Amino acid sequence: MGLKRYIASMDTTITNAFKMDLSTRGTGSNMGASDILEVFSIYAQQSGSTGLSPELSRILLKFPTADMGTDRTAGIIPGSGSVKFYLRMFNAEHGETLPRNFTLTASAARQDWEEGTGLDMVEYTDQTYQGEGANWVYASNGTAWGRQGGTYYHVDKWASFQQTFASGTGDLEIDITTLVEQWVNSAGNVLGSKSNYGIGVQLTGTQEAYYSYGDSADTDKGTLKNLSGSTKSYYTKKFFSRTSEFFFKRPCIEARWDSADRDDRGNFYYSSSLAPGEDNLNTLFLYNYVRGRLRDIPVLARTGTVYVSLWSGSAADTSTGGSYLQLAVGGGVKAALDTFATGGWYETGIYTASLAITAAVNPIETLYDVWSTGSYADKLLTQFHTGTISPVSLSASNYNPDTRHVVSVSNLRTTYSNKEKARFRLFVRPKNWNPTIYSRAVSTPENTLIDSASYKIFRLVDNYEVVSYGTGSATLYHTHLSHDVSGNYFDFDMSMLESDFSYGIKLAFYNGAIGTWVEQPYTFKFRVEE
Numbered sequence: 314m315g316l317k318r319y320i321a322s323m324d325t326t327i328t329n330a331f332k333m334d335l336s337t338r339g340t341g342s343n344m345g346a347s348d349i350l351e352v353f354s355i356y357a358q359q360s361g362s363t364g365l366s367p368e369l370s371r372i373l374l375k376f377p378t379a380d381m382g383t384d385r386t387a388g389i390i391p392g393s394g395s396v397k398f399y400l401r402m403f404n405a406e407h408g409e410t411l412p413r414n415f416t417l418t419a420s421a422a423r424q425d426w427e428e429g430t431g432l433d434m435v436e437y438t439d440q441t442y443q444g445e446g447a448n449w450v451y452a453s454n455g456t457a458w459g460r461q462g463g464t465y466y467h468v469d470k471w472a473s474f475q476q477t478f479a480s481g482t483g484d485l486e487i488d489i490t491t492l493v494e495q496w497v498n499s500a501g502n503v504l505g506s507k508s509n510y511g512i513g514v515q516l517t518g519t520q521e522a523y524y525s526y527g528d529s530a531d532t533d534k535g536t537l538k539n540l541s542g543s544t545k546s547y548y549t550k551k552f553f554s555r556t557s558e559f560f561f562k563r564p565c566i567e568a569r570w571d572s573a574d575r576d577d578r579g580n581f582y583y584s585s586s587l588a589p590g591e592d593n594l595n596t597l598f599l600y601n602y603v604r605g606r607l608r609d610i611p612v613l614a615r616t617g618t619v620y621v622s623l624w625s626g627s628a629a630d631t632s633t634g635g636s637y638l639q640l641a642v643g644g645g646v647k648a649a650l651d652t653f654a655t656g657g658w659y660e661t662g663i664y665t666a667s668l669a670i671t672a673a674v675n676p677i678e679t680l681y682d683v684w685s686t687g688s689y690a691d692k693l694l695t696q697f698h699t700g701t702i703s704p705v706s707l708s709a710s711n712y713n714p715d716t717r718h719v720v721s722v723s724n725l726r727t728t729y730s731n732k733e734k735a736r737f738r739l740f741v742r743p744k745n746w747n748p749t750i751y752s753r754a755v756s757t758p759e760n761t762l763i764d765s766a767s768y769k770i771f772r773l774v775d776n777y778e779v780v781s782y783g784t785g786s787a788t789l790y791h792t793h794l795s796h797d798v799s800g801n802y803f804d805f806d807m808s809m810l811e812s813d814f815s816y817g818i819k820l821a822f823y824n825g826a827i828g829t830w831v832e833q834p835y836t837f838k839f840r841v842e843e
Contacts, residue, residue: 314389314572314734314805314806316783317390318565318566318567318568319377319380319566319567320376320555320565321375321376321554322375322376323345323511324345325345325426325428325429325431325446326344326370326371326373326434327370327371327462327463328340328370328371329369330369330370330437331358331366332437333436336359338449339436339437340448340461341440341442341449341451342437342438342441343429343431343441343447344429344431344434345447346431346432347432347434347554347556348554348558350372350554351370351372351434351549351551351552352417352550353368353370354367354368354369354521354522354546354548355369355548356543357522367521367542369537371463371514371515372513373463373511374564376511376512376566378497381497386499388661392500393499393500393501393502394501396568397488398493398494398567399489399569400489400512400566401486401565401566402553402564403484403485403552403559404482404483404551404552405551405553405557410549412478412481412546412549413478413480413481414477414478415481415520416476416478416520417478417485417514417515417517417550418515418518419476419485419489419514420466420467420469420472420474420512421465421466421469421511421512421513422463422510423459423465423466423510424456424458425453425510426447427446427447427452427453429445429448430445430446431446461537466507471491471492471495471505472495472507474489475487475517485514491504492512518542519542519543520543522539522542522543522546523540523542523543524537525540526538561777561779561811569789571791571793572791572795572804573793573795573803574796574797575596576596576597576796576797578700578702579760579798579799579800581680581705582704582706582707583676583704583706584669584672587707587708587709590643593641593643594668595669596644596666596667597665597667597668597700598659598663598665599698599700600663601662601663603662607660608661608662609658609661610662613658614658617657617658617686618656619655619666619685620654620656620684620686620687621653621654621666621668621685622638622652622653622654622682623637623668623680623682624636624637624638624683625638625680625681626679637653638677639651639652639670640652640654640669644667645666654667654668672704672706676704677704678703680704681700682700682702683696684698684699714826715824715827716743716744717743718744718763718833719742719743719744721739721740722737722738722740724738727839727840728839728841728842729842730807730842731807731811731841731842732807733807734804734805734806736803737802737803737818738799738802739763739766739800739801739820740760740800741800741801742758742759742760742761760799760800761800764796764823766793766820767790767792767793767820767830768780768794768818768819768820769821770810770818770819772811772816773815773816773838774815780809782821807841810841812842813840813842813843814840814841815838815840815841816839816840817837818836818838819832819835819836820832821833
C-alpha cells in the first residue's frame with residue numbers, strides 16, 4: 314500500500330498577543346476547538362515602560378502514535394528504518410496580511426498539555442482560568458509550562474525540524490521520521506525514546522520578535538526575552554485544524570514506504586552480457602495461502618531457510634523431468650556451479666529468492682522452479698512447491714523505442730466502501746500491437762509488465778490531488794506499482810478518501826528511452842461510499 318495517514322488527535326493555538334484594547338494580553342486564552350491554527354509574530358504594535366512589546370502565536374499538535382505502534386506490530390506499516398513519516402499541515406486561505414520569506418520550526422514538546430474547548434482567535438475571550446486547556450502560561454489544568462509559550466526540544470536534531478516558505482500560502486510538509494521513531498520506540502529503533510507530548514510549530518527564533526526586557530526565566534507577563542529576534546513582523550500564517558470541515562486539510566502524519574512487490578516470474582530474463590549484474594537477477598515470490606489467508610509455512614516460519622532450484626522439463630515439457638540446472642553467482646547463489654539459490658521469509662506467508670541463469674545454446678522455453686527446505690548439502694530436502702517460468706533472452710536494438718501503451722484497470726468497480734482496502738490490477742499492451750490473422754484467431758494480447766509504474770488519485774469534482782505520484786525520491790516510491798506473473802497492481806486503503814465523492818486514478822510509466830516519467834492518457838473513475 315505504501316501510504317498511511319494518522320490525523321492529529323489534539324491541536325490548539327496558544328498566544329501572548331494583545332486583546333483588542335492593546336493593553337491586556339490574551340495569555341490565558343485557549344483555542345482548542347477552533348478549526349484554524351495560527352502562527353505569527355508582531356513587532357512593535359504596542360510600547361510601554363519595558364519597551365516595544367512582541368506578540369507571538371504558536372501551534373501545538375499531538376498524534377496517535379499508539380496506533381502507529383499497533384499498525385507496525387500488525388504489519389500494516391514496516392519496521393523502523395523502512396518507512397518515513399512526514400508532518401503535513403495545510404494552508405488556510407484568509408484575507409489578512411501574509412508573511413514572506415519565513416521559516417517554521419517544528420519541535421517535540423517536553424511537557425504534556427490539554428487541547429481545551431476555546432474558539433475565539435480574535436478577541437481571546439475564551440479564558441481557561443488555569444482550568445482545562447493549554448494557553449500561553451499553562452500547559453494543562455493547574456500545571457504551568459516550564460517556560461511560557463511551551464517547552465520544546467529545540468536543539469535536538471532528532472526532534473526539531475524546519476521548513477522555509479517564500480510566501481504565506483504554502484502547505485507544511487516536513488520529514489519527522491526520527492522523532493516518530495522515538496515516540497513509537499518499537500523494535501529496531503536506535504534513536505532512544507521520547508514521551509509523546511506532541512509537537513510545537515512556531516517561527517524560528519530569529520524571526521520571532523526581538524525583545525530585550527525581562528530575564529531568561531521569562532517572568533514578564535508571558536513575553537519572551539529574545540535578543541536575536543526580528544524587528545519586523547511576520548503576520549499571519551494559518552493552517553486548518555483537525556476539526557476542519559475539509560476532510561483532506563486536517564493535519565496529519567503521513568507514513569510512506571516502498572510497498573511494491575517485484576515478482577519477476579512474469580518478467581524473467583536469462584542472464585546476458587548486455588545487462589549489468591543487478592539487472593541479470595530475477596526475484597521469485599512464493600505465496601502460501603491457507604483458506605484464503607496468507608500464512609507462514611510452519612516448517613519455515615520466519616527464520617527458516619528456503620531453497621529454490623531451476624529444472625528443465627520432461628520430454629513433453631509438462632513437468633520436471635530433467636535435472637538441476639547450474640545457476641550464475643549472485644543474489645541467493647553464493648558459488649559458481651551451484652544448483653540452488655538461498656531465500657527466506659519476506660512477509661507473512663510470502664517467501665522470496667533471487668537468482669540468475671545463463672541460457673543454453675538452445676534456450677529452454679520452460680523452466681521449473683522447485684521450492685524446498687532441509688539440508689541441501691545432503692540432498693535431504695522437503696519440496697513444497699513447483700512453479701513454471703517462461704524466460705526471455707535479452708537482445709539489443711537497432712533503434713531507440715518510444716513505446717506507447719493501451720491501459721485498463723481490469724477489476725475496476727464503480728463503487729468502493731470507505732472501510733475496505735482495494736486492489737487495482739492493470740492490463741497493459743503496446744498501442745501498436747498488430748497480430749497476424751493466425752494469432753488473432755487463437756490468442757489474446759499478453760499483459761505487458763511495466764517495471765516502473767506509479768499512480769496518483771484525485772477528486773473529480775475539483776481535481777484536488779489526494780495522493781501525488783511518489784516518483785521524486787529513490788528512497789520512497791510509496792506509490793509504485795507491484796508486479797507478478799499476472800501484471801501490475803497496487804493496493805489502496807479507501808479510508809483515506811472522503812465518502813460520497815468520486816475519484817480518478819492516473820498512471821505514469823517510466824520511459825527509459827527519454828529518461829523521464831510519462832503520464833498515461835487515461836483516467837479510471839470510481840466512487841467511495843459509507
